[in-house]
Amino acid sequence: xxxxxxxxxxxxxxxxxxxxxxxxxxxxxxxxxxxxxxxxxxxxxxxxxxxxxxxxxxxxxxxxxxxxxxxxxxxxxxxxxxxxxxxxxxxxxxxxxxxxxxxxxxxxxxxxxxxxxxxxxxxxxxxxxxxxxxxxxxxxxxxxxxxxxxxxxxxxxxxxxxxxxxxxxxxxxxxxxxxxxxxxxxxxxxxxxxxxxxxxxxxxxxxxxxxxxxxxxxxxxxxxxxxxxxxxxxxxxxxxxxxxxxxxxxxxxxxxxxxxxxxxxxxxxxxxxxxxxxxxxxxxxxxxxxxxxxxxxxxxxxxxxxxxxxxxx
Numbered sequence: 256x257x258x259x260x261x262x263x264x265x266x267x268x269x270x271x272x273x274x275x276x277x278x279x280x281x282x283x284x285x286x287x288x289x290x291x292x293x294x295x296x297x298x299x300x301x302x303x304x305x306x307x308x309x310x311x312x313x314x315x316x317x318x319x320x321x322x323x324x325x326x327x328x329x330x331x332x333x334x335x336x337x338x339x340x341x342x343x344x345x346x347x348x349x350x351x352x353x354x355x356x357x358x359x360x361x362x363x364x365x366x367x368x369x370x371x372x373x374x375x376x377x378x379x380x381x382x383x384x385x386x387x388x389x390x391x392x393x394x395x396x397x398x399x400x401x402x403x404x405x406x407x408x409x410x411x412x413x414x415x416x417x418x419x420x421x422x423x424x425x426x427x428x429x430x431x432x433x434x435x436x437x438x439x440x441x442x443x444x445x446x447x448x449x450x451x452x453x454x455x456x457x458x459x460x461x462x463x464x465x466x467x468x469x470x471x472x473x474x475x476x477x478x479x480x481x482x483x484x485x486x487x488x489x490x491x492x493x494x495x496x497x498x499x500x501x502x503x504x505x506x507x508x509x510x511x512x513x514x515x516x517x518x519x520x521x522x523x524x525x526x527x528x529x530x531x532x533x534x535x536x537x538x539x540x541x542x543x544x545x546x547x548x549x550x551x552x553x554x555x556x557x558x559x560x561x562x563x564x565x566x567x568x
Contacts, residue, residue: 257522258309260338260382262404263296263391264369265314265325266348268507268547273353276361283353291507291546292328293350294369295391295423298508298547302515302537303389304332306554308522311335311381313403315372321347328548338381342368358506358542364425370396374403382407383414389518390419392426395437405437412440417522421514422446427453439471443521445514447478460485464492476517476531478510478538484531495531498539498564508547513538516557536561 268291277283292301300312312334316322318341325347330336348367352360372394382388388411394404411418418441427434427450434454438444444467446454457463460477464487467475475487483497516537520530537552540560544550 256308257386257519258384259300259303259387259389259518259522260311260313260385260407261296261300261303261334261389262313262394262407263299263389264294264348264366264393265292265297265300265312265316265329265339266294266350266369267291267321267325268293269349269351270505270507270545271351271353273355275355276353289545290324291549292325293508293547294325294348295393295421295511295514297325297329298511299389299391299421299515299518300334301328301332301548302512302552303519304329304334305552306515306519306557308519309335311338311385313338313372313377313381313407315340315342315368315370315400317342317345317347317368319346321349338376340368340373340376342371345371352507354505354507358503360507370398370400372400372403374399374406377403377406377410379410379413382410382416385416387417387419387518387522389514390421392420392422392430392434395434396426396429408437408441417442419443419445419514419518419521421510422450422454424450424453435467435470435472441472443474443476443517444472445476445478445517447480447510451477461492474527476534478513478534483535484513486527486531488527493528495528495535498536498560500539500543503542505545506542507545509538509541511547512541512550512552516552519554519557532564533557533561536564 517534
């Protein structure tokens with residue numbers, strides 16, 4: 256069991272399942288509407304704790320019903336909330352998600368309290384006493400939260416602990432070239448194909464990977480949806496195929512489950528291809544439930560499905 260520190264948002268996802276997106280000025284009637292805990296930080300922390308790790312989360316939430324909902328699975332899974340900050344003025348961050356029958360998501364984010372995570376509360380020991388730091392790149396976008404995240408990465412580098420940074424489309428679009436210098440020295444950088452192209456300005460995976468290597472980013476995981484994920488190191492570039500699942504209903508949180516399972520595998524001593532396979536399995540399983548944190552992933556479940564998937568390295 257490893258000790259993880261997670262830096263990232265814990266949010267409320269307001270999810271509306273619609274036949275089609277409305278035109279500008281139009282209206283759509285939801286076939287189903289739910290509110291679920293979400294956010295990259297909350298989802299990764301919850302998944303890691305369910306996998307049996309000792310996890311703390313650094314995030315900031317408001318007060319009232321939204322904060323209770325955002326933290327529901329985080330607390331129930333046993334995540335240490337000692338680094339969670341409470342904001343008496345701002346509402347807990349939320350995301351409105353419109354989901355069409357092809358499971359594509361259109362999202363509107365309200366950053367709320369998350370952006371104001373106060374770096375004055377961060378101490379070096381909060382990071383150095385852990386085995387690994389997992390960070391959502393959204394934490395690097397702006398405000399006090401950015402200062403907190405940058406300082407956490409610096410403390411991790413000083414302590415020599417393993418670091419994982421997971422991209423996000425909004426973070427890449429907001430930061431562009433300013434993001435790359437922050438990623439140098441990070442042990443594992445994870446992103447999807449769209450984020451890879453946006454970050455590098457390239458149109459092919461090979462050119463984009465070469466560009467990142469030239470920037471000093473040498474261990475990279477690219478999530479390529481139904482194809483699986485690509486592991487890139489100085490010694491190899493290899494596709495790890497996806498786990499086939501039936502009845503995909505919602506892709507919210509699938510990438511975060513991938514990140515958690517990949518980090519779990521790395522810290523458990525798995526090679527990178529096996530860790531990527533665990534990530535593929537976790538992400539796929541998560542698409543079979545509605546809500547970012549709804550699939551009850553534990554170590555036995557992950558290992559059973561990974562074995563049944565019969566991946567041959």
